Amino acid sequence: MSEIHRPEARVEPIDSTIEPVGGSATSKTKKVEEASLLADAWRSLRRNPWFIVSAVLLVLFLGMALFPQLFTNNDPRECLLGRSRQSPSAEHWFGTDVQGCDYYSRVIYGARNSIAVGFIVAIGTFIIAVVLGLVAGYFGSWVDAVISRITDMVFAVPYILGALVFLNVLESRGVREVAFVLIIFMWPTMTRLMRGSVISVVNSEFVLAARALGAGPITIMRRHILPNSLGPVIGYATVFTGIIIGAEATLTFLGVGLQLPAISWGLQLSDAQPFLQTVPHLLLFPVIFVGLTVFAFMTMGDAIRDALDPKSKK
Amino acid sequence: MTRYIIRRLLQFIPVILISTLIVYALVFAIPGDPIRALAGDRPMSDAVRETLREQYNLDDPFLIQYFKYIWGIVTALDFGSTFNGRPVTDIIEQRLPVTATLALVTLVIQTIMGIIAGILAALYRDRFFDRFVQVSTVTMVALPTLVIGFLLQLIFGLNLGWFPIAGVNNGISSYILPALTMAAVSTGILARLVRSELLDALKSDYVRTATAKGMKQTRVITRHGLRNSLIPAVTFIGADLASMLGGSIIVETIFNLPGLGQQVFASIQGQEGTVVVGIVTLFVLFFVVINLIVDLLYGLLDPRIRYE
Numbered sequence: 151m152s153e154i155h156r157p158e159a160r161v162e163p164i165d166s167t168i169e170p171v172g173g174s175a176t177s178k179t180k181k182v183e184e185a186s187l188l189a190d191a192w193r194s195l196r197r198n199p200w201f202i203v204s205a206v207l208l209v210l211f212l213g214m215a216l217f218p219q220l221f222t223n224n225d226p227r228e229c230l231l232g233r234s235r236q237s238p239s240a241e242h243w244f245g246t247d248v249q250g251c252d253y254y255s256r257v258i259y260g261a262r263n264s265i266a267v268g269f270i271v272a273i274g275t276f277i278i279a280v281v282l283g284l285v286a287g288y289f290g291s292w293v294d295a296v297i298s299r300i301t302d303m304v305f306a307v308p309y310i311l312g313a314l315v316f317l318n319v320l321e322s323r324g325v326r327e328v329a330f331v332l333i334i335f336m337w338p339t340m341t342r343l344m345r346g347s348v349i350s351v352v353n354s355e356f357v358l359a360a361r362a363l364g365a366g367p368i369t370i371m372r373r374h375i376l377p378n379s380l381g382p383v384i385g386y387a388t389v390f391t392g393i394i395i396g397a398e399a400t401l402t403f404l405g406v407g408l409q410l411p412a413i414s415w416g417l418q419l420s421d422a423q424p425f426l427q428t429v430p431h432l433l434l435f436p437v438i439f440v441g442l443t444v445f446a447f448m449t450m451g452d453a454i455r456d457a458l459d460p461k462s463k464k
Numbered sequence: 465m466t467r468y469i470i471r472r473l474l475q476f477i478p479v480i481l482i483s484t485l486i487v488y489a490l491v492f493a494i495p496g497d498p499i500r501a502l503a504g505d506r507p508m509s510d511a512v513r514e515t516l517r518e519q520y521n522l523d524d525p526f527l528i529q530y531f532k533y534i535w536g537i538v539t540a541l542d543f544g545s546t547f548n549g550r551p552v553t554d555i556i557e558q559r560l561p562v563t564a565t566l567a568l569v570t571l572v573i574q575t576i577m578g579i580i581a582g583i584l585a586a587l588y589r590d591r592f593f594d595r596f597v598q599v600s601t602v603t604m605v606a607l608p609t610l611v612i613g614f615l616l617q618l619i620f621g622l623n624l625g626w627f628p629i630a631g632v633n634n635g636i637s638s639y640i641l642p643a644l645t646m647a648a649v650s651t652g653i654l655a656r657l658v659r660s661e662l663l664d665a666l667k668s669d670y671v672r673t674a675t676a677k678g679m680k681q682t683r684v685i686t687r688h689g690l691r692n693s694l695i696p697a698v699t700f701i702g703a704d705l706a707s708m709l710g711g712s713i714i715v716e717t718i719f720n721l722p723g724l725g726q727q728v729f730a731s732i733q734g735q736e737g738t739v740v741v742g743i744v745t746l747f748v749l750f751f752v753v754i755n756l757i758v759d760l761l762y763g764l765l766d767p768r769i770r771y772e
Contacts, residue, residue, distance in 0.1 A: 200602065306483055307490065308710035311744065314732045315490050396608025400714055403610060404729065419614070423718075426629065430618055437618075441611040448606035 191457040201453035207446035211439075214261040224255040226413055235429050244435045248421060257435050260415040263325055263408060264443065267398040270329040271336065272391040278337045279383060283344025284371050287352055287379075298345070305338035309397065317406035328398055328407050336394070343386055347379035354378075385455025392447030399440045415440045469756070476752045481534070483748045484741060488530050491737035516547075533741070543745075544738035552742040555727060560746075562632060562723035566715070567708055569636070569643035570650075575701060578651040582658025582697075583690065589663065597655055604652035609711060613645040613718040630720040642719040646711050650704045657700055661693030695765050702758035706751040709744070 195201045214221055224242075229251035236246040244253035286297040312335040320327055351357065352375060360370050401407035402416025403423075410417060415436040422432035524532065536542035543552040585597040604612070620641060621629035627641045628634045665671060666689050674684045712725030720726075724743050731739035 303482075303486060307486060308707070310710045310713055311487075311728070311732075311740075312490060314713070314729060315740075318732050392606065393608075396610065400608065400610045404714075404717060419610070426617065427622065430622055433614055434618055437611050437614045441607050441615070444608050444611070445603065445606040449602060452602075 191454075195453055195457045198453050198457070200449045201457075204446040204450040204453065207442055208450060211261055211265065211443050211446060214258055215265040216262075218255075218259045218262065221258045222252075222255040224252040226251060226255040226259045227411075228252070235425070235432075238431060245429075245431055247418070247432055248425070253432065253435060256413055256418065257415070257439055259413045260418060260436065260439065261443070263412055263414045264395045264398055264416075264440070266325050267329050267332070268391040268395040268447070270325070271332045271394045272387050274329070274333040275337045275340050275390065276383070276387050278333070279340035279344045280376075280380075282337075282341045283348055283379075283383075284375065286341075287345045287348025288367065288371055288375060290352075294345075297341075301338045301341050301345075304335065305342070307335060309335040310400070313397075313401055314404070314406055317401060323407065323409055324412065325408065328401065332394060332397060332401075336390075336397075340383060340386055340390060344379065344383050347382050348375055351375055351378045381458035382455060385451050385458060387451070388454055389448045389451030392444040392451065395447065396440065396444045469760075472756050472759070476749075479752055480745065480748055484534070484745050485530060487741050487744045488533065488737075489526065491732075491740050492526050492529070533738075543742040546736050546739055552739050555739060556724070556742060556746060559722060559724045559727050562721050563712055563716070563725060565636075565639055566642055566646065566712065566721065566723060567705065569639045570646040570708070571701070571705060573643050574647035574651045574654060574704070577647070578654025579658050579694075579697065581651070581655040583662060583685075585655065585659040586662035586666065587685070594659075597659070601652035601655050604648045605656075607648070609645060609649070609714050610718065612648045613642070613715060616641045616644055617718070632721055638719075638721075642715045642721060645715050645718070646708070650700075654697060654700060658693060658697050661696055662689055665689040665693045691765060695762060698758055698761050698765065702754050706754050709747045 229247075229249040231250045233242075233246050234248055234250040236242060238245045242252050242254060244257060247253050247256060282297050282301075286294040309332070313331050316331045316334070317323055317328065357370060357374050360374055365373075398407055399414075399416040399419065402414050403419045405420060407416050408414045418436040419433065419440075422429070422436070425432055533544060536544065541553075543556075545551045546555070581597050581601075585594040588594050607615075617629050620626045628638050629641075632638045662685075666685075671684060671688050674688050675681070679687075709725065709728070712723060713729050714725075715721070716723045716725040717729060724746070728740055728743050731737075731743075
């Protein structure tokens with residue numbers, strides 16, 4: 151990342167000494183440079199078939215999470231025990247579940263909780279990772295040592311073990327609790343990535359130049375290091391959202407995630423498992439939806455990372 | 465070499481101490497009185513409760529409890545016992561074979577499938593097989609374990625009926641679907657890794673020289689190309705084996721295998737801290753030993769690496 155930016159970025163601090171307020175010249179050059187990077191990334195993204203597929207899927211699932219009413223007219227909570235465990239039909243596309251609820255609408259409404267947990271955890275982790283990674287990578291020495299050792303320690307605990315222990319003792323678990331516990335055990339990977347990314351630019355000439363010109367740590371981090379180190383982290387954050395959606399479904403399936411009466415894919419999976427042999431479609435539909443959602447986020451993240459990484463350009 | 469191994473073995477001690485301390489702290493943080501849970505609805509006299517709490521060191525502060533635990537392991541190989549009085553070693557002995565078999569079958573599947581798919585994809589670059597490997601690895605890596613497990617259960621267990629859906633009563637064939645589930649993500653990563661490493665190696669000067677000397681293509685690939693490109697693969701397989709605890713909790717629950725992962729899950733729910741710590745310690749031990757083996761394997765694959 152640093153290699154590509156160095157020429158433009160090196161000019162920047164000089165400009166800012168001439169016009170400390172950030173006059174028209176500075177902002178203009180900056181805009182052009184940013185636009186070209188993003189336009190570059192956008193051009194390579196548009197040509198990537200994986201990006202197209204994942205973007206279509208993401209729009210679909212985000213639509214489902216935000217406006218489930220657009221996809222179904224049925225009320226997922228309207229359940230009639232008399233029509234329990236019906237096979238898919240014209241009336242009930244995915245059949246009905248054990249309680250006799252319309253399964254199609256339940257699966258559609260399940261998107262909201264999964265994606266909510268995914269976004270909350272991804273945003274929370276992103277903030278932690280950027281702050282800790284910047285501080286550790288920029289200041290180095292003992293600050294880095296302390297942050298890195300704590301990161302290593304949390305990293306050593308498999309997230310599923312930690313989450314099981316914590317969530318198991320919580321009496322009532324909603325989106326907030328599950329998201330909180332997932333953040334606690336899953337921040338280290340992204341923080342390590344951010345730290346590595348910061349370290350790879352912190353010794354560049356443009357940072358040295360900015361420091362020589364008297365810029366303070368905050369300015370250097372905000373204006374020079376942050377823009378040049380965020381690329382890989384943004385890509386990973388998208389992949390991470392997918393990982394989290396998978397993790398939430400897993401924890402809920404294991405019985406320590408979301409609880410009834412919440413509508414969630416994980417709950418549908420654990421409810422359907424005993425009926426695997428008799429009513430397999432109860433398992434099949436949530437499996438497909440979780441699978442496609444996670445797939446969409448992870449593939450999208452990979453595509454973004456490749457597009458923002460100048461080394462991967464052909 | 466011997467000195468190197470001894471030094472590495474000595475380094476195990478702090479790693480294991482710190483990791484058990486973390487897990488012990490985690491389990492210790494669980495609120496609630498396990499002795500009361502043991503009694504259930506029946507009344508329990510204070511004297512009995514006091515004795516039991518004394519016996520399990522429950523009234524000591526956290527660090528004292530931890531040191532007593534470690535001291536028991538070091539002096540008497542005593543890993544503690546459940547609140548029903550069953551030794552943890554007994555449980556591990558009973559559960560270990562299931563998880564070990566699962567891990568072994570997983571390892572064999574992912575190594576063979578991943579490396580072969582990677583080699584063929586690199587050799588037939590941009591042809592149909594390469595495209596097929598690329599699409600399937602992206603898919604495999606991007607699906608959560610849970611989804612892969614259920615899909616395999618539905619397709620190969622229920623629809624085709626090739627393998628048992630759950631349990632361990634059918635010998636090795638019971639382990640095929642769980643192992644495929646555990647192996648899926650790693651096989652995908654491994655295939656991609658081997659493919660890109662081999663492509664790099666095939667472009668290098670020493671491979672061109674070997675070909676120019678008139679060496680047979682297969683020999684060039686196996687002796688020169690592959691050997692160098694396997695080092696990252698070995699690193700990856702090692703790291704992956706080491707992370708099997710998390711995977712085994714999920715897979716053993718989906719396929720109902722009575723292994724260590726399922727036991728950890730059950731013990732967390734039953735607040736049996738000693739069992740959790742015992743099993744996790746075992747996994748950590750496994751982790752550091754695997755790492756040592758991986759480091760020793762480097763020397764075999766790359767003669768430039770020397771152990772001082």
